[in-house]
Amino acid sequence: MPKLTIDGREIDVEPGTTILQAADRLGIEIPRFCYHERLAIAGNCRMCLVEVEKMPKPVASCAMPAAEGMVVTTNSPTVRAARRGVMEFLLVNHPLDCPICDQGGECDLQDEAMAYGADRGRCDEPKRAQPEVDYGPLIATHMTRCIHCTRCIRFAAEIAGTPVLGGLGRGGHLEITRDLGATLSSELSGNLIDLCPVGALTSKPAAFRYRSWELRRTDSIDAMDGLGAAIRIDSRGNEVVRVLPRINDDVNEEWLGDRSRFACDGLSRQRLDRPYVRKDGKLVAASWPEALGAVAARLRGLPGERIAALAGDQADAEAMFALKQLLAALGSSHLDCRQDGAALDPTVRAAYLFNSGLAGIAEADALLLIGCNPRTEAPVLNARLRQSWLTRGIPVAAIGPRTDLTYECDWLGDRPATLAEIAAGRHPFAQVLTQAARPALILGQGALARPDGAAILALARRIAETTGMVGEGWNGFNLLHTAAARVGGLDLGFVPGPGGRDRAAILAGAASGAIEALFLLGADELAMPAPDTAFVIYLGSHGDAGAHRADVILPAAAYTEKDATYVNTEGRVQRTRRAVFPPGEAREDWRIIRALSETLGHTLPYDDLGGLRAALAAEVPTFARLGERPVAAWAPFALDAGAPSDLPLTSAVGCYYQTDPISRVSPTMAACVAAFGAAHSHHEAGCHD
CATH class of the missing domain: 3.40.50.740 (Rossmann fold)
Structure with missing residues (x-):
């Protein structure tokens, strides 16, 4: 393991760790705009410059791997001058919008300019303006404020799996925009607002409604789907005005679905306030x-x-x-x-749980989806599945609705007979599951909320048992619930x-x-x-x-x-x-x-x-046992359930934006349905025969 010295303090790090990551572990602050720990490294804002001994000029710490014997200085006069210069360039075209910007009070650029910037700039030429881009009913764009950190581009391409954002032009003519004719219709699009370090991307439904310092913050849990994402509820007076994600690596990492984030305006509409x-x-x-x-x-x-x-x-x-x-x-x-x-069989707890755990599904090396569409039923979970496919290339197959899941998926049809073939070992994908070290399946509510649901559950149990999904230290039998209760x-x-x-x-x-x-x-x-x-x-x-x-x-x-x-x-x-x-x-x-x-x-x-x-x-x-995830013991269930019908398997969620009384009365969710359609993600791209 490389050992390096940062500001006189030694630290051992794993190979591939960058200087910035090593400094974070030591609690040494290095400013950054483009770097984000869950996104690919871009190294294009240059705000994280540091001095490295024997190197001729400051280097970007976010993109420089730590090496044995490296000596790093993060606060030398050279580094401070470099950061002031970078900040001056970032502010050359940035408008003086702080008094009217919705990002005011929680803006990274404001904070870094106060800490690392100068008290004046030397550019007296006109500032460049940029036309706004329509990102739909959820995100308001003010692209003149953009500092080209490319966080939004990387999130859309890597996490959300909807690569519709990109840059046009070069140098001073660079513009961040969307593909011609494309819509930003990801169920995770609201996370772009959190990622943007300036006021270029803000919440359109909440435009000019509040200031961040007016809000009272309450840590809570999301009840709009079955994942139980960690959220922060921001309220003013007796009104909920904003819902944001909190970091919980075991459940939602730091992402949140758009319905959970934006449907909060339905909390105050069509309420029952008297008997x-x-x-x-x-x-x-x-x-x-x-x-x-x-x-x-x-x-x-x-x-x-x-x-x-x-x-x-x-x-x-x-x-x-x-x-x-x-x-x-x-x-x-x-x-x-x-x-x-x-x-659902209530007699065996393992029969109705996501047994591998939401974080544990990343360890699966082969995956079968049965009667579910994770993209609309649990967008944050779908982002985890996409990461497994991107980083490890795991084989994924689906029996049910043919949809664009944002990753490659072999569509095996939508008939329950295919489940019987896999359970009997007669289907080619049965061999894929059997040969995998940690195979898994995800069974959706759409496969169970039908007259032959018990038979589907029994077939899923047989697949789990015959392909080795249940064993010592691993249980790949997973039920995906869409209801918090x-x-x-x-x-x-x-x-x-x-x-x-x-x-x-x-x-x-x-x-x-x-x-x-x-x-x-x-x-x-x-x-x-x-x-x-x-x-x-x-x-x-x-x-x-x-x-x-x-x-x-x-x-x-x-x-x-x-x-x-x-x-x-x-x-x-x-x-x-x-x-x-x-x-x-x-x-x-x-x-x-x-x-x-x-x-x-x-x-x-x-x-x-x-x-x-x-x-x-x-x-x-x-x-x-608050906050714990007890492991449920495996036992036989759904016995003598009979044979399934030939009805096609479908997803339990038809319209992602309107699934419950709160989202059905939300004006923002109604605007999303009007803009994107009730089933915007039900494409045939991504799932192939």
């Missing part, structure tokens, strides 16, 4: 005692076998646990958290008990009259019971399908408005933090259920969130 009770066929506003009393009056004397509950995709674990206990007290075992009807619901047993009805049977019972009262815990993505059949009690945050059908509406908090527990697709227990208060009279879901239990005469045995969480952890110990 409602249906009278004479119309929903009318009511007080909390009146609404809870209406539920109690309807349920009083009703046998438990005529009461049921369904949980939606963003329901938190505390609310599901409380509702499960309430239904048990009422004598009902009819409950289900699988509102899409997915044939799903794994938590399965963990705590929000599924039918002995003799209980599942989602399909509950809805059928509601239609026939066998189910007379139905709780919907934020459940909107299902066929609602017809009017004048079951009595529907809806707990949710937005006026979506469930609220329109409800007989009683109990307004609840969104994921940004409560301290709540979620379990992501890999089984990692995580918690959101309340950034703002719920609007009006809305309350946290578990508090509503606790108040309702008291009204019904079956008071739940806890009065605060701590007591509820203690009861939850006592019943399901997994919930006491």
Whole structure:
């Protein structure tokens, strides 16, 4: 390992480590604009110049590998003069936009100019102007501010896999622009805003709405999909104005999908902020005692076998646990958290987890996708898969929708019969999986949310077992969930008990009259019971399908408005933090259920969130292991599931930008659908026969 000296301090580094990376490990600050640790090295801003002994001039530390015996100085008079010169050149054409620039207050160029720049410039020629480029409804461009760091170009090409950005011209005529006629339609495009070190790329929906120092910051977890990305919620007053990613190498690295980032403007629209009770066929506003009393009056004397509950995709674990206990007290075992009807086996934890882990999937050396489109179901995960393909060239095959995944993929058709061939070892890709050291598959919800979902799950298990995906220190059987609530619901047993009805049977019972009262815990993505059949009690945050059908509406908090527990697709227990208060009279879901239990005469045995969480952890110990990803034991599941049909396998996500009540009322997401189309990424490029 090379040993070098930086500012008089010695350090041993791995071969290939650059001087800048070595200095970062020592805590020595070297300014940079073009360098980013997750992107390829460009070495074109020259701000990171340092002096190296026996070299005739300063060198770019981001592109210079460390060598044995190297002596580096990062703050000599020569280095300081070089940095002042570089900064002066960067500011030659930079406009004086700081007072009106949305990047003001969190701009790298401002910070570096203060620390390393001079107090005046020597160029008195007119500044160069550059026309703006239309990047779509999410990113506002001010290309006159661009300093040509090329971070945006490298991210689009390397991480997002949509190489539509590039440079035109040379020297002083260089312009960063998009391909002629191309659209910046990546599901990860918002990360360009974070990467841009100046105000050239800013958020278009938030233009001129706030200053960074006005915002209150809350660390939380994303609940818009099943990944559970680490996020930072920025709020002003009682309004969420911005969602940004936080670094979590185990889950989302430092990236975030566009829906999770930009749909936050839907949090304040079409909100349920007071209880409602249906009278004479119309929903009318009511007080909390009146609404809870209406539920109690309807349920009083009703046998438990005529009461049921369904949980939606963003329901938190505390609310599901409380509702499960309430239904048990009422004598009902009819409950289900699988509102899409997915044939998930709740008896074996390894049967419904992403067992390799989101970070661990990078170790796979052969991959089979079954009934899923990671690009729209989990864009951040898809970026990981692309990196594995770019760096190690792993073979990827797909059975299901034919889409552009941003990496090469052998399309094996969309029929379940191909799964049977691979499980029996008769398909060529079965040999690829068998010969791999760490093969893996990713099974999507689109393959399970169908009448023969159990048969598809059984075939996937057979493939995992016959190709060596499950072994000592490796489990390549992965389920990709699209719902933040799903794994938590399965963990705590929000599924039918002995003799209980599942989602399909509950809805059928509601239609026939066998189910007379139905709780919907934020459940909107299902066929609602017809009017004048079951009595529907809806707990949710937005006026979506469930609220329109409800007989009683109990307004609840969104994921940004409560301290709540979620379990992501890999089984990692995580918690959101309340950034703002719920609007009006809305309350946290578990508090509503606790108040309702008291009204019904079956008071739940806890009065605060701590007591509820203690009861939850006592019943399901997994919930006491916050932030961990416990390894689930492999066991047989989905036995005697029958044979699959010949229906084609599809993805669970049709329109990436509108998948839940929040994104469906978001003006920004509606603008994305208008600009890019509902299924913009469903190309045939990238998947070949």
